[in-house]
Amino acid sequence: MKIARWYNNHDIRIEEVPTPAPGSNEMLVKVISCGICGSDIVEWYRLPRAPLVPGHEIGAEVVEVGASVADYKPGDRVFIAPKVPCMKCTYCKNGHYPVCANVGERLPGGMAEYIRVPRVLVQRGTYRLPDAISCDQSTFIEPLACAVRSQRLAGVHGGQTVVVIGCGMSGLLQVKLAAARDCRVIATDVNRKRLTAAADMGAEIVIDAAEDVAERIAAETGRKADVVILCTSAMSAVAQAWHCVDKGGVVVFFAVPGPDIKVEIPLNYFWTREVKILTSYYCGPPDIIDAINLMKARTVQVDDLITHKLPLNDIAKGFQLVVEGKKSIKVIITPYERIISQAH
Ligand SMILES: [Zn+2]
Numbered sequence: 192m193k194i195a196r197w198y199n200n201h202d203i204r205i206e207e208v209p210t211p212a213p214g215s216n217e218m219l220v221k222v223i224s225c226g227i228c229g230s231d232i233v234e235w236y237r238l239p240r241a242p243l244v245p246g247h248e249i250g251a252e253v254v255e256v257g258a259s260v261a262d263y264k265p266g267d268r269v270f271i272a273p274k275v276p277c278m279k280c281t282y283c284k285n286g287h288y289p290v291c292a293n294v295g296e297r298l299p300g301g302m303a304e305y306i307r308v309p310r311v312l313v314q315r316g317t318y319r320l321p322d323a324i325s326c327d328q329s330t331f332i333e334p335l336a337c338a339v340r341s342q343r344l345a346g347v348h349g350g351q352t353v354v355v356i357g358c359g360m361s362g363l364l365q366v367k368l369a370a371a372r373d374c375r376v377i378a379t380d381v382n383r384k385r386l387t388a389a390a391d392m393g394a395e396i397v398i399d400a401a402e403d404v405a406e407r408i409a410a411e412t413g414r415k416a417d418v419v420i421l422c423t424s425a426m427s428a429v430a431q432a433w434h435c436v437d438k439g440g441v442v443v444f445f446a447v448p449g450p451d452i453k454v455e456i457p458l459n460y461f462w463t464r465e466v467k468i469l470t471s472y473y474c475g476p477p478d479i480i481d482a483i484n485l486m487k488a489r490t491v492q493v494d495d496l497i498t499h500k501l502p503l504n505d506i507a508k509g510f511q512l513v514v515e516g517k518k519s520i521k522v523i524i525t526p527y528e529r530i531i532s533q534a535h
């Protein structure tokens with residue numbers, strides 16, 4: 192089978208490897224759709240583990256199940272989480288699933304025609320897709336679950352003013368989710384096209400990041416924001432976040448500047464204003480279930496986020512589109528499709 196191996200954003204190779212055989216508690220799935228995540232192109236985050244097969248946002252179909260697998264059968268369409276928490280350690284018991292101390296075997300990268308699903312993920316990380324969710328839409332389950340978790344941690348609820356800074360794919364999902372919860376959503380970005388997308392997807396006010404964003408928010412709403420969600424690693428955005436948050440508000444770092452960058456926090460100012468600062472980078476099982484239900488009920492629709500669909504052979508082009516970030520929002524790779532097109 193073909194897989195894509197990522198060495199860095201500019202060196203991604205298609206390689207031929209043996210198709211894995213599932214063990215008795217495992218299964219083999221073919222990857223119909225796999226999203227390129229914003230985190231897949233963050234080199235400081237990924238390079239320490241390179242070369243690697245990227246891809247953790249999948250929509251797949253079961254091809255073969257091991258003798259002891261009773262819950263799934265060939266033909267089932269599934270989403271599979273990239274890893275599952277143990278649910279037993281101190282962190283899991285306190286709901287901090289992303290930092291579980293006993294994460295078992297992870298899902299091999301989704302930029303491959305087939306994936307062998309390890310036992311722990313067959314048992315606790317696989318979700319059968321409802322008819323209402325296509326394999327392309329399935330690639331949004333994990334990123335939406337991450338947005339769900341960050342808004343859960345921030346206590347987002349209807350009637351609040353939520354500012355989303357950075358309107359790439361994950362920023363736009365935050366916009367959609369907050370709008371679905373009847374928040375007043377304000378979006379900001381440096382890119383006009385993304386601002387237009389944010390306005391189409393539920394943002395009531397969109398502001399060019401080059402403007403004085405805090406002043407515009409105050410002018411439009413009469414006060415500052417209850418929740419500010421950072422969805423870009425740009426340093427200028429951090430300063431903007433400090434200015435946009437109201438008394439009693441929350442700043443959520445959903446994206447962060449690189450590991451060598453020091454961020455100054457106006458702590459003294461925030462102390463007397465009861466401002467909270469949160470980080471959130473991943474999701475847990477309850478968030479995945481919420482994301483599936485939100486998509487199934489069409490409360491959050493995702494089709495308008497898909498700008499590109501490419502075969503596995505064009506994955507380098509897909510990564511380039513995401514790295515440039517100008518023309519694309521969501522780029523989906525269709526690893527299995529290549530075989531179909533070759534058969535004809
Ligand atoms: Zn992701």
Ligand SMILES: [Zn+2]
Binds near residue numbers: 293
């Ligand atoms: Zn745990």
